[in-house]
Amino acid sequence: MLRTGGLGVRDLKRTATQLDLPEWATALVIEVAHAAGLIAAGGNVDGEWLPTAGYDSWRVRATEERWVTLAVTWLHTDRVPGIVGERDERDRLLNALHPDLRRSSAPEVRQATLRVLATAPGLAPSRESVLRRLAWEQPRRRGALREQLTDFTLREAEQLGFTGLGVLSAHGRALLSGSKEAAAVLAPLLPEPVDHVLLQADLTAVAPGPLTSDLARWLTLAADVESTGGATVYRFGEGSIRRALDAGQGADELLSMLARHSATPVPQPLSYLVADVARRHGRMRVGTASAYIRSDDPSMLDQLMADRRAVPLRLRRLAPTVIASRTSRASLVDSLRAMGFAPVAESLDGDVIITQLDTRRTEGVPVARAVSSFNGLDPDVVAAAVRAMRAGEARRGPVDAPDGAVPRGPATATISTLQEAIRQGVRVWIGYLDSQGNATSRILEPARMEGGYLTAYDETRAAVHRFALHRITGVSNLS
Numbered sequence: 001m002l003r004t005g006g007l008g009v010r011d012l013k014r015t016a017t018q019l020d021l022p023e024w025a026t027a028l029v030i031e032v033a034h035a036a037g038l039i040a041a042g043g044n045v046d047g048e049w050l051p052t053a054g055y056d057s058w059r060v061r062a063t064e065e066r067w068v069t070l071a072v073t074w075l076h077t078d079r080v081p082g083i084v085g086e087r088d089e090r091d092r093l094l095n096a097l098h099p100d101l102r103r104s105s106a107p108e109v110r111q112a113t114l115r116v117l118a119t120a121p122g123l124a125p126s127r128e129s130v131l132r133r134l135a136w137e138q139p140r141r142r143g144a145l146r147e148q149l150t151d152f153t154l155r156e157a158e159q160l161g162f163t164g165l166g167v168l169s170a171h172g173r174a175l176l177s178g179s180k181e182a183a184a185v186l187a188p189l190l191p192e193p194v195d196h197v198l199l200q201a202d203l204t205a206v207a208p209g210p211l212t213s214d215l216a217r218w219l220t221l222a223a224d225v226e227s228t229g230g231a232t233v234y235r236f237g238e239g240s241i242r243r244a245l246d247a248g249q250g251a252d253e254l255l256s257m258l259a260r261h262s263a264t265p266v267p268q269p270l271s272y273l274v275a276d277v278a279r280r281h282g283r284m285r286v287g288t289a290s291a292y293i294r295s296d297d298p299s300m301l302d303q304l305m306a307d308r309r310a311v312p313l314r315l316r317r318l319a320p321t322v323i324a325s326r327t328s329r330a331s332l333v334d335s336l337r338a339m340g341f342a343p344v345a346e347s348l349d350g351d352v353i354i355t356q357l358d359t360r361r362t363e364g365v366p367v368a369r370a371v372s373s374f375n376g377l378d379p380d381v382v383a384a385a386v387r388a389m390r391a392g393e394a395r396r397g398p399v400d401a402p403d404g405a406v407p408r409g410p411a412t413a414t415i416s417t418l419q420e421a422i423r424q425g426v427r428v429w430i431g432y433l434d435s436q437g438n439a440t441s442r443i444l445e446p447a448r449m450e451g452g453y454l455t456a457y458d459e460t461r462a463a464v465h466r467f468a469l470h471r472i473t474g475v476s477n478l479s
Contacts, residue, residue: 001047006095012084020228024082025159027096031081032160034097036073037452037469049097054452054470060213063190064171064183067161068412071175071182074160075110076419077450078102082152105141109149112137114157114176117168124166127154180413197234199258201267207232215261221247222254236270241277251278289316289324291332293343296321300341309339383447406431406441407474417475418454422446427459431473439473 002008007030016026033039038055042048058066079101086094094100116133117125125133131150135142157163162172171186193212197205197219205223208231210216222244223234244254251274258266295301298320304310305317313335314326325332329345336343345353408431409417421428427445434440444456447464454467 001041001049002095004092004095004098005041006098007049009093009095012096024084024155027084028081028156028159030096031079031084031101032070032074032077035077035079035451036069040451052452054468057470062183062187063210064186065412067171067186068175068183069415071160071162071172072412072415074156075114075175076107078104078106080106080149080152082148082156103145103149105145106149109134109146110153110157111176113150113153114162114168114172117163117166118173118176121173122167127151130154178416180410180416183412196261196263199262199264199267199270201269203236203267203270203273205234205236205262207234218257222249222257236273238273238277241274242281245278245281251275254278287324288326290327291325291329292318293323293325293332293336294321304336304339304341307339310335406439407476409474411469414472414475415449415469417477418446418449418472421475421477422449427478429476429478430467432467433471433473442467443478 012023012026012030015030016023019026019029021029030039033055034049036054036058037052038058039049040052042050058069061069080103081096081101083094083101083103084096084098088094088100112134113130116130119133127150131147134146134150154163154166157172158166161169162175163169168176171182171189174185175182191209194207194209195212195215197207197211197215199205204226205219207219211219211232219234221240223236223240226233226235241254245251254274255266255271258270293301293304293315301317301321301323304323305315313332316324318324327335333343333345347353407429417428425445427443430442430444432440432442441460443459444454444467445459446454446456448455449469452469454469454472456465456467457463458465
């Protein structure tokens, strides 16, 4: 993660190579995944982009439902992946996931462009005709940015499956019209997943179609993808087998899994490869130790290991004359001296470290690093904050449903209802799971939905909060 919050150019290029996609399509994949809440920035000091808990629940859903989630996100996000690689007015490079990729008119242009395609069923209007139609519908909004966003929409819609050869697809048309049947329209067009592969003597496995989710995850763990297309070819190697063993798989478990899901017998070279890697796996072990204790007198170490005061030091006997500890060297020396021992510290070369009083000095006050921040506030969020401050005694409590029930419904219906509530500015009643998995009910006035989160004024708490979309169990309108 860059200091500006984006993704590095080298990381984007490496991802494009692994996905076998052009960089613009890779940026589209990354941006849509981020907007859908499938990836987010990690909370560690260095910062890295990682999958979220929402990704784990998304990937086990049916393919058509996963597509609907991504398509709806792309249709309504104000981020523009197409400008990745360009430069801003300060000549700074705009990376993927950069905060400055937002364009407020992007969702409107996408939907307007697709509606133009929807008016020509069975036809593929050219770019020029689409631009002329948009200019005729909204003549005062013509400009270079609109043309650029239109070009991005036509290209990205083809990549996402909204269109095929420039014609709006049936499931794309259903999603654009707000129908909840888009997934049902897409499902018959998808190939049936298969639960078997064809193992070959050259240490490869051929998947004759899309694999079931469980088999695909397992095979990706135990083999590397060599080629894709109508059939996917996986290659087994020492590294891939070791990766499966590191994940807790055993040699017998690997072979039985292959035999169960292969339409051909397990080849002898593959059996030998699994057995050979498993035989050498784990014979050498690597652990973590911040410091160690060594002594030529094993009885002194026996005394230390038997001392109850040494329990917080987390000691482990590695050899008769060596003990490892996860405590730092300085803390370990101080603790041993407090227990009555007289240890000395030594360097990596085994030399005794001489402690001098003038060695503990600071190198000066570190210079504070400038932190980039977002300038400006979203008008919807400002309006919601004003309502929260004016709530006063009008604060409401949670809605109690019969038998403690909360609204429940499919994810697609939940997102559509929330989007409609945002457009109309009405209140809704939602069911929401807290961090412990307990279901609660809230009355909200939605303001904005992006990046897998809903920003809304929560009347049950008289404050503006962000709600994770994957934790909302359902939505119900309030009369």
